[in-house]
Amino acid sequence: MTRIRDEFDVRSRPSKKGTRPRTKTRPEHADAVTGFVTGVDRGRYTLLVDEDLPTERRVIAMKARELTRQRVVCGDRVDIVGDATGEPGSLARIVRIQERRSVLRRTADDTDPYERIIVAGADQLVIVTALADPEPRTRMIDRCVVAAYDAGLDVLLCLTKADLASPDELIDLYRPLGVEIVVTQQEPDGGLRTDEVLALLSGRVSVLVGHSGVGKSTLVNALVPDALRAVGVVNDVTGRGRHTSTSAVALRLPGRAGWVIDTPGVRSFGLAHVEVSDVVAAFDDLAEVALECPRGCVHTEAAPDCALDAWVAHAPEDDKDARAARLESLRRLITARTAVG
Ligand SMILES: Nc1nc2c(ncn2[C@@H]2O[C@H](COP(=O)(O)OP(=O)(O)OP(=O)(O)O)[C@@H](O)[C@H]2O)c(=O)[nH]1
Numbered sequence: 001m002t003r004i005r006d007e008f009d010v011r012s013r014p015s016k017k018g019t020r021p022r023t024k025t026r027p028e029h030a031d032a033v034t035g036f037v038t039g040v041d042r043g044r045y046t047l048l049v050d051e052d053l054p055t056e057r058r059v060i061a062m063k064a065r066e067l068t069r070q071r072v073v074c075g076d077r078v079d080i081v082g083d084a085t086g087e088p089g090s091l092a093r094i095v096r097i098q099e100r101r102s103v104l105r106r107t108a109d110d111t112d113p114y115e116r117i118i119v120a121g122a123d124q125l126v127i128v129t130a131l132a133d134p135e136p137r138t139r140m141i142d143r144c145v146v147a148a149y150d151a152g153l154d155v156l157l158c159l160t161k162a163d164l165a166s167p168d169e170l171i172d173l174y175r176p177l178g179v180e181i182v183v184t185q186q187e188p189d190g191g192l193r194t195d196e197v198l199a200l201l202s203g204r205v206s207v208l209v210g211h212s213g214v215g216k217s218t219l220v221n222a223l224v225p226d227a228l229r230a231v232g233v234v235n236d237v238t239g240r241g242r243h244t245s246t247s248a249v250a251l252r253l254p255g256r257a258g259w260v261i262d263t264p265g266v267r268s269f270g271l272a273h274v275e276v277s278d279v280v281a282a283f284d285d286l287a288e289v290a291l292e293c294p295r296g297c298v299h300t301e302a303a304p305d306c307a308l309d310a311w312v313a314h315a316p317e318d319d320k321d322a323r324a325a326r327l328e329s330l331r332r333l334i335t336a337r338t339a340v341g
């Protein structure tokens, strides 16, 4: 397996001048305030400061020099100094990225050798998949699930276009993994009932991914009726007319019920660093059984004496099918990890 270099692998070398104390002129920015990054556009970051307080405001910021090698992404919480008033034309400086609860990476590709972080601090990954037109691609879904679990995110599988095909098969395939599943369909008037989805997004930061045409925009527009306007705000400030960027953008659900982060153009996730044990670790029951496996067991069907096979074979009759389905799902994820597509 090729090891893909992480953008942060670059070790920082001590400078020739030795260790110069740098805290003299800039202590630890005691006057800094915290912002939530809702958008990134060509080196300009849109932040929400004082979230949910009467003083809540949008602030535009750039990275301070000391951060140039670090990537600030949507969902980050950052500390800023300078002009944090949010007044038109004001520009603050990001001096610190706060510890990240989670990081989701997209894969390296032909044009970019790094697995880059695309979103930080999310709670769940919403995999938007159409039941038809385009046909669901389970390999792709499996890879998204692996990426989510590796990033420490929960998974919500959102099956769209239920007016075109039944969700039953996919539900049977994914229920054994224990992921949340929600089914949507456009009404004849073009609208979309969102109460069920909203309930599952409530109070959380959710990242939406999905291939072109699956109905992700339709869903986002139904969830956040002023989504386009919200994005427009970002671009008014940066002077760009339309939201044409390919970077992620965080949109607040009505009633401040949570955040959805839309990720246009994200096709695949970096899985090169994910070990078999990372996948198994996402399932408490299976991870416990796997402790009994021979050393170095890869838990596939061909793996000799895999304890997971015995776990199914010795299941109580009424649990046998469920265990078999769960093991099959786990094995699918383990292979999806290294497969292409
Ligand atoms: N039949 C049916 N069509 C839908 C449904 N939801 C969305 N569509 C249609 O599917 C097409 C694609 O929807 P979009 O919301 O643009 O899909 P997207 O995933 O955002 O795709 P891109 O804009 O290419 O990224 C549009 O013609 C929608 O009207 C649905 O529930 N049922």
Ligand SMILES: [Zn+2]
Pocket (backbone or CB within 6 Å): 290, 293, 294, 297, 298, 299, 300, 303, 305, 306, 307, 308
């Ligand atoms: Zn095993």
